[in-house]
Amino acid sequence: MSDPPSALRALSHRSFLLFFLGVSVATTGQFMQSLAVPFYVKELTDSNFWVGSTAFAVLIPSLFMTPVAGIWSDRVSRKALLFGSFALQLVASVVYLVLYTSDLLTPWLMLGLQFAVGVASGFQWAPTQAMTVLLVPPEDLVAAVRFVSLSFTAGRALGPAMAGLTLLLWGPGPAFLITTIGFTLGMALMAPMKLRPPVEVKREPFWVQLRQGMDYIRQRPAMRLIMGTSFVVAFSGAVFAFALVASVADDVFSLPDGGLGFLTAIFGVGSLVMGLYVIRFGNRHLRSRVEAASVAVYSLGVLLVGATPWLAVGLVGYFILGLAHMGHGVTVNSALQVQVDERFRGRVMSVWLMSVLLGLPLGSLVGGFLGDLVSMQFVLLLFGGLLAALWVGVVLVRPDGFAGLDGGPD
Structure with missing residues (x-):
């Protein structure tokens, strides 16, 4: 029997x-809930700033917990960290459900719960990203990274699509x-998986290890470029697919209750299309x-x-956003x-996740404030212009553009 195609070979490893x-x-x-919360906040308050505030409340603690999780991922079991994060988020979801069914869920309580979810999810992303290398051999790492990005995107597509229909028919409870x-x-599903032992890392104080990681990045121009680009893309682009999608659906397109699921679902479809393409043909293109x-x-x-x-x-615009988001995420991650x-x-x-987690809450607060002050269409045009300025600054002004992303192992 012949070996499976290299693009699919990562899935032949049972644990992966x-x-x-x-x-x-x-x-x-997770994305079911992430859509239900802004939907219900918008329904209760009719305020873009409140919608942005709930995103800020969940993302800021994630920002501060992520470097802790990153250092712990180099010290302790990445599987245990991920399971701990999921377990705490599971508890928060149960509390959401109980409070909603008891008609006790208020905007202020949602802010508090979002903060708790943010603390827990701060321990999710670093071990998720760092675990892949312990599940596949080096020759399958790039393909595995693409599949991990696709798993996130699959949730991004299916969760909002299911949430849109659920919110429209039954509300946030289900x-x-x-x-x-x-x-x-x-x-x-993940309980039986087995990880290879990670490389031993010298145990030093938290701030020493964090500084070493930051110094490691500062010494590498390509990594600095990735961090800066990821921040701007999160602040000016991804914020409309995550934190402010409810505001766009209501203020720009006047969609009915639950209709924001159409925007997030089509964003997910675009991401899936690009994800499937890069898994099959990604090696043909320079990063x-x-x-x-x-x-x-x-x-x-x-x-x-x-516009x-x-x-x-x-919908065409959100499909394009999905294509671009997946292309960007897989490229910088790889x-x-x-x-x-x-x-x-x-x-x-x-640190890479921190750049994203910093861009999203800041973009949600600034965008929500300007959306109430001027209009959400103004925010979209302004932030789209910022992304265009990033492209001009890197591709047309910077001598080597994004060429540093094409490098091999350090």
């Missing part, structure tokens, strides 16, 4: 397959219930060219959504995973 399935199921439930089921089933194209297309998508109140055009020294993997991946 269980990891891929478990994370896909858990994130699907969405919170499905989230609890998703975390439970995801952990059950520098894919990233340059992704930033340009991201800008185009945001500007297109902000018209027509839903059909908005570049980091390939180039980083294993001794610094957890810390470097956590």
Whole structure:
């Protein structure tokens, strides 16, 4: 029997397959809740600033917990960290469900719960990103990284699509219930997986290790570029697919209750299309060219959504955003995973996640404030312009553009 194609070979490793399935199921439930919360906040308050505040409340603690998780990922079991994060988020989902069904869920209580979810999810992303290398051999790492990105994207597509229909027909309660089921089933699927022992890392004080990780990044221009680009893309682009999608659906397209699921679902479809493409054909393209194209297309998508109140055009714009988001995410993730020294993997991946987690809450607060002060269409056009300026600054002004992303192992 011939070997499976290289793009699919990562799934032939049983533990990685269980990891891929478990994370896909858990994130699907996670995105059900992430859509239900802004939907219910918008319904209760009719305020873009409140919608942005709930995103800020969940993302800021994640920002501060992520470097802790990154350092712990280089010290302790990455599987235990991930399971602990999922278990705490499961408890929060149960509390959401109980309070909602008791008619006790208020905007202030949701802020508090979002903060708790943010603390827990801060321990999710660094071990998720750092675990892949312990599940597959080096020759399958890039393909495995693409599958991990696809698992996140699958949740991003299925979760909102399910949430949109659920919110429209039954409200937030069933969405919170499905989230609890998703975390439970995801952990059950991943329980049997076995990880190779990680490289031993010298145990030093937290701040010493964090500083070493930051110094490691500062000494590498390509990694500095990835961090800066990821922040701007999160602040100016991804914020409309995550934190402010409820505001875009309501203020720009006047969608009915639950209709924001259409935007997030079509974003997920675009991401899935690009994800399947890069898994099959990703090795044919330089990462520098894919990233340059992704930033340009991201800008185009945001500007297109902000340029018209027509839903059909908005759906095209969100599909384009999904394509660009997946292209950008897989490209920078792959570049980091390939180039980083294993001794610094957890810390470097956590700093990258911090750049995203900092951009999203700041973008949600600024965008929500300006959306109430001026309009959400103004915010879309402004942020789309920022993405265009990033593309010009890197591709046309910077001498080597994104070429540093094409490098091999450190």
